[in-house]
Amino acid sequence: MTDQNRIISWHANPSKPRYTPPPGAVDAHCHVFGPMAQFPFSAKAKYLPQDAGPDMLFALRDHLGFERNVIVQASCHGTDNAATLDAIAKSKGKARGVAVVDPAISEADLQALHDGGIRGIRFNFLKRLVDDAPKDKFLEVAQRLPKGWHVVIYFEADILEELRPFMDAIPVPLVIDHMGRPDVRQGPDGADMKAFRAFLNSREDIWFKATCPDRLDAIKEGGAGDPWNAFADAVAPLVADYQDRVLWGTDWPHPNMDTEIPDDGHLVDMIPRIAPTEELQRKLLVDNPMKLYWAD
């Protein structure tokens, strides 16, 4: 990839949301890119973004009315978590993170990640983002994580069943990115949502992110786009039924989005549509992420 291919995947001037998040609200799924001069991208990166560093992330946080971030290591940085750790360090305690690690990582290096604010590791099964996802090695490292950590898993709905034995064997809580990417056009009782509910019912320590209407209800995926009505209809019942284990995040800077880049203000305005009461909103934005990421 050449430098000319560096993409801008975020909105230049997101609107101010109509919805005001409660005090202490956490954006529990976002990323940083670079800056590249300081934190080069992985040689295996499948996309090469422009810089979107901590200053931009924290300015967006304040603009949208949030107080904290959970920064998830994006695939473009591979297993070098330096950019994520740098952003956490600059947040003055207002950010924690999820790392992507080489499964052979030492105990001392895991502890160093913990000291830097990491509270989980991410396994990414999207073929367009990573070359391989070795389940046996992932399982081995999942068995020796620091106390209180969890595993974040990113997969698409068509491999949920295939991943079940692997996920069932993970001995720490699971957090599923973007609900495992169901086809929201099928509605709240569609096959994908039914399968995801069965999975959630199999264990009480499976959490999920009610995130990414912009990806799941995109025009290019056959959806209707912003204001993402199919997403709201399909996801609201899931949030209501599993309200103690659901998280929310912007997904800024929206890795890889080259068309239909979402207005982050509009993403925030999805919150009251999927969590209509103040109690649900407090769980989604404050209580649940604080339990997972700021328990200590």
Ligand SMILES: O=C(O)/C=C(\CC(=O)C(=O)O)C(=O)O
């Ligand atoms: O940011 C997300 O949550 C989704 C991504 C990017 C990603 O996961 C990564 O680069 O690691 C995607 O669907 O391309």
